[in-house]
Every structure is written in C-alpha cells, then in structure tokens.
Amino acid sequence: MRVVICGGGVIGACTAYFLCRHGGDVVVVERVEAAAAASGKAGGFLARDWCAGTPLDALARRSFALHAQLPEEIGGDWGYRPMTAHSGFVAADDDPRRDAPTALGWLSKGVVLEQRIGTKETTAIVHPYKFTSAVMNAALAQGAELRVGCVTGIRRDADGTTVKGVEVGKSVIEADAIVIAMGPWSLLAAQWVNLPAINGQLGSSIVYDTGTEVSADALFLESDFHGTSVPIEVFPRADGTTYVTAVLGNTSFPTDPAAVDPEPYGSKVVQMVSERLSPLFRPENIIAWQSCFRPRTEDGLPLIGRVPNHGGVYIATGHDVWGILNAPATGEALAQLIVMGATRGVDLTPFDPARLSPMDAVLQAR
Ligand SMILES: Cc1cc2nc3c(=O)[nH]c(=O)nc-3n(C[C@H](O)[C@H](O)[C@H](O)COP(=O)(O)OP(=O)(O)OC[C@H]3O[C@@H](n4cnc5c(N)ncnc54)[C@H](O)[C@@H]3O)c2cc1C
Known part of the structure; x- marks a missing residue:
C-alpha cells in the first residue's frame, strides 16, 4: 500500500x-x-x-x-529528559514577596514559584x-x-x-x-x-544560550506587561539552551510556511518579560528569535x-x-x-x- x-x-x-x-x-x-x-x-x-x-x-x-x-x-x-515543572508569577515592584530568596539559583529575585505541578515521572522535554x-x-x-x-x-x-x-x-x-x-x-x-x-494561533519564542547553570525545571509563570497578565513558559533544554515563549493571540498566517518570520511585538514582549526572570536572559545570550502557528480546531x-x-x-x-x-x-x-x-x-x-x-x-x- x-x-x-x-x-x-x-x-x-x-x-x-x-x-x-x-x-x-x-x-x-x-x-x-x-x-x-x-x-x-x-x-x-x-x-x-x-x-x-x-x-x-x-x-x-x-x-x-x-x-x-x-x-x-x-x-x-534529541535531548529527551525528564524534568520538574512549577507554576508561579513575577511579583510586582511593591509586592513584599520580591524580597524572598530566589526560588532557584538561576532565577532573579521576585520570581515566585507557588506550586510544583510536574515531577520527573510525569513531565519531560x-x-x-x-x-x-x-x-x-x-x-x-x-x-x-x-x-x-x-x-x-x-x-x-x-x-x-x-x-x-x-x-x-x-x-x-x-x-x-x-x-x-x-x-x-x-x-x-x-x-x-x-x-x-482549522486555524493557527501564533506563539513567539526566544532561545537563550544559558550553558549548564540552569536546572531541569520548567516554569509556567504569569507576569504583568503594561497592566496585562501575560502567561510565560520557560523550558531549559538538555543542550544548554533555554526556550522562553508567550501566547499572544493573532490568528492570520501566510500561505507559505517559509514566510513565517519572527513577529516583532510578541518577540519584544517575550524579551522584556524574560529579562525580569533571570540575569542569564541577556540580549547577548539570544541565539534564536522564532514565531510559529499551532494548528487548532x-x-x-x-x-x-x-x-x-x-x-x-x-x-x-x-x-x-x-x-x-x-x-x-x-x-x-x-x-x-x-x-x-x-x-x-x-x-x-x-x-x-x-x-x-x-x-x-x-x-x-x-
Ligand atoms: C510557540 C509554540 C510552542 C509550543 N510548545 C509546545 C510544547 O511545549 N509541547 C507540545 O506538545 N506542543 C507544543 N506546541 C504545539 C506543536 O508545536 C504543534 O501542535 C505541532 O508542531 C503541530 O505539528 P504539525 O505536524 O501538525 O504541523 P506543522 O509543524 O505546522 O507542520 C506542517 C508542515 O506542513 C508543511 N506544509 C504546509 N503546506 C504544505 C503543502 N501545501 N505541501 C506540502 N507541505 C506543506 C509545512 O511546511 C510544515 O512543515 C507549541 C506550538 C507553538 C506555536
């Protein structure tokens, strides 16, 4: 056949x-x-x-x-590895939880991890x-x-x-x-x-070269961006890179898949929020800007x-x-x-x- x-x-x-x-x-x-x-x-x-x-x-x-x-x-x-996952948020400037010790060594102060939502038995990358x-x-x-x-x-x-x-x-x-x-x-x-x-939902992401300092912890965070709560996801990979993405809507996509370029607004939001999450997410550590469309019904x-x-x-x-x-x-x-x-x-x-x-x-x- x-x-x-x-x-x-x-x-x-x-x-x-x-x-x-x-x-x-x-x-x-x-x-x-x-x-x-x-x-x-x-x-x-x-x-x-x-x-x-x-x-x-x-x-x-x-x-x-x-x-x-x-x-x-x-x-x-292809970098398959079990990992832990946490939910949390980026505390506002006037939130007293900003002064708590950093939740993981590679995160900035103010990133609060509230709950462990996955273990090495139940989550991976x-x-x-x-x-x-x-x-x-x-x-x-x-x-x-x-x-x-x-x-x-x-x-x-x-x-x-x-x-x-x-x-x-x-x-x-x-x-x-x-x-x-x-x-x-x-x-x-x-x-x-x-x-x-069938339609497509846009997602933008940035890949950072973060070396071996970042632990195998996936993060699902909420962060304020100009008064709007943005869901942001952080995925450290086995190859020493860390992937950060945010979901921002927009459903029109070009007919040629090769014409999908990094979308400027979403990319900027991901970059600005990322910089609050870790000192490792510096512009000089960026190795890829990406946008793509997930298929939806x-x-x-x-x-x-x-x-x-x-x-x-x-x-x-x-x-x-x-x-x-x-x-x-x-x-x-x-x-x-x-x-x-x-x-x-x-x-x-x-x-x-x-x-x-x-x-x-x-x-x-x-
Ligand atoms: C930002 C973002 C983050 C995501 N993170 C995760 C995650 O962490 N975990 C997870 O499970 N999923 C995740 N997803 C979802 C996942 O990426 C998609 O559901 C999945 O990749 C869809 O795969 P696909 O093969 O259906 O489509 P695609 O990957 O879109 O592949 C379709 C292929 O068809 C080709 N094509 C198009 N038109 C033609 C044509 N006329 N002739 C021949 N070929 C054609 C395209 O070039 C393309 O290569 C994420 C998606 C996005 C956007």
Whole structure:
C-alpha cells in the first residue's frame, strides 16, 4: 500500500515512521523542509497526565510512554529528559514577596514559584526540531521517501470516490491513501475535500544560550506587561539552551510556511518579560528569535482519522498546544487505522473529523 503524507512536521514524521514499521510504502511531501514550522520551533514540553479528564487523556498517556521509549528504539539523541515543572508569577515592584530568596539559583529575585505541578515521572522535554528530524530520518532509513514540494490538490478516479494520488504542481504522485498533515495549512485542503475549520494561533519564542547553570525545571509563570497578565513558559533544554515563549493571540498566517518570520511585538514582549526572570536572559545570550502557528480546531481537539465521504483520504492535525507530546501516539494509531482498518490501542473516536461540520456547510448556513 502506497501512502502519501502531505506535510513533514512532527505529525507527518511520526505517521511516516509508524507506517514504515507496518511495511507501508511511504512518501512524505513537504513544502519547505522537515520540521520547518511549529514542529521545529515549539517548546517540546511533555506531560503525562495534564490532559486527564479530557478526551485527550489516553492519547497523551500513550504518547508520553512512546517518547520515553523512542530514544532507545531509534537510537538518537534529541535531548529527551525528564524534568520538574512549577507554576508561579513575577511579583510586582511593591509586592513584599520580591524580597524572598530566589526560588532557584538561576532565577532573579521576585520570581515566585507557588506550586510544583510536574515531577520527573510525569513531565519531560524534547528538542522538537531534533526530535522531528530524527523520527523522519528513522522513517527514511526504513524506506520512506521525503520529497520537497508543495501539495496543490488530490486526484481521484472517474467517479470521484477513490483516491489516485497527490498533485504537486503539474506532477502527480500516485497513492492508495493520503494523509493531510500540513498543520494549520491543512486548511488549504478544504478546497479538495470536505474539512472542518482549522486555524493557527501564533506563539513567539526566544532561545537563550544559558550553558549548564540552569536546572531541569520548567516554569509556567504569569507576569504583568503594561497592566496585562501575560502567561510565560520557560523550558531549559538538555543542550544548554533555554526556550522562553508567550501566547499572544493573532490568528492570520501566510500561505507559505517559509514566510513565517519572527513577529516583532510578541518577540519584544517575550524579551522584556524574560529579562525580569533571570540575569542569564541577556540580549547577548539570544541565539534564536522564532514565531510559529499551532494548528487548532473549533472544539480544541485534533482531527485524526478518515475524511468522511472521501475514500482513502485521512487527516491528522489540530493538535494545538500538545502536538509534540501527542505526535507519536497519533502516528501509531493512524498507521494502524490505515493499514489494518482499525486502531488497536488508543481509540480515535473523539478525534473523528466527522464530529464537526465541514467548512463549506458552515459557510453556506451563514
Ligand atoms: C510557540 C509554540 C510552542 C509550543 N510548545 C509546545 C510544547 O511545549 N509541547 C507540545 O506538545 N506542543 C507544543 N506546541 C504545539 C506543536 O508545536 C504543534 O501542535 C505541532 O508542531 C503541530 O505539528 P504539525 O505536524 O501538525 O504541523 P506543522 O509543524 O505546522 O507542520 C506542517 C508542515 O506542513 C508543511 N506544509 C504546509 N503546506 C504544505 C503543502 N501545501 N505541501 C506540502 N507541505 C506543506 C509545512 O511546511 C510544515 O512543515 C507549541 C506550538 C507553538 C506555536
């Protein structure tokens, strides 16, 4: 069975890897390069049970376990390491808690850690670019092919019911099954098949060279920025860098993933807040400014499964803030669905694309 995967982010890479393990003939078509978008610029933070009580719970737990297994299985190093996590805030100038001793040696005074929210058993991190690239390379080593090109359409047989291939400009790559895994750009596929609405939420981040002084503690903080409370996340990585990000809204994104540049306002907010967190977050320690868009759906749950009424077309996107965490179990379950017709472990029913109205039906109703 030949499967063409559209998109070489973490979801496309993990799907390719698990399909290859089932003996699938896999081609990944990626517009820029593997991990070019959010999958290369995310925090890479992983949590075992932060989705407890939601439909994502089983997917997250299975994925967390796969993340721990994959370094040995694939034999690579992408900075997987268990870590502790804390919530807290940056105390205002007139808050007496500013005078308390620093919570961790590398933090500035005034950063207050209120609660431990993750332990080395329940939270961890990967470097997302290295992880996605390593999984893609593991798929290539098992016979998958990665082609750089922009998917522009889907070919079907004469009666329109069976998929024949993927259009990449004027050429066609033949396929028995197609997986749409283009992150927020999966929205473009709504021109080819019926899909629910998909959008992208902007996040900006800065990567600092912080050396070995920073402990393996992830921080989820609130900080005031000109009278507005900004949620800020700090992820020290195994390679001696620390990733800092803030969520600031904005949902429009360019049609070309390569055209996503660091967004100036969000980047400045991250920099100004970071400088209050640690003396290590100095401008001369900045090694990357980044922005990216996480794919989202109307109900906040991913779309994973068959696209209704389009035989042989599958989708895997909309993973929002947990795409790096949930990619391995998504790839594993989708590969089972495509090759065996059903999943064996995680039940994909909550993520069935059929649960949401297709975009064209929503637009017609307005
Ligand atoms: C700031 C930020 C921090 C985050 N932190 C975390 C975190 O700590 N933990 C976590 O679990 N998740 C995190 N996420 C979420 C995670 O990054 C995403 O959910 C995940 O990367 C989505 O992966 P994807 O493969 O679906 O999409 P993408 O990474 O967007 O990949 C889609 C790919 O499709 C390609 N493409 C687009 N159009 C075409 C086309 N026409 N033809 C061919 N290819 C095409 C693109 O070039 C791209 O490479 C974060 C996201 C952001 C923005």
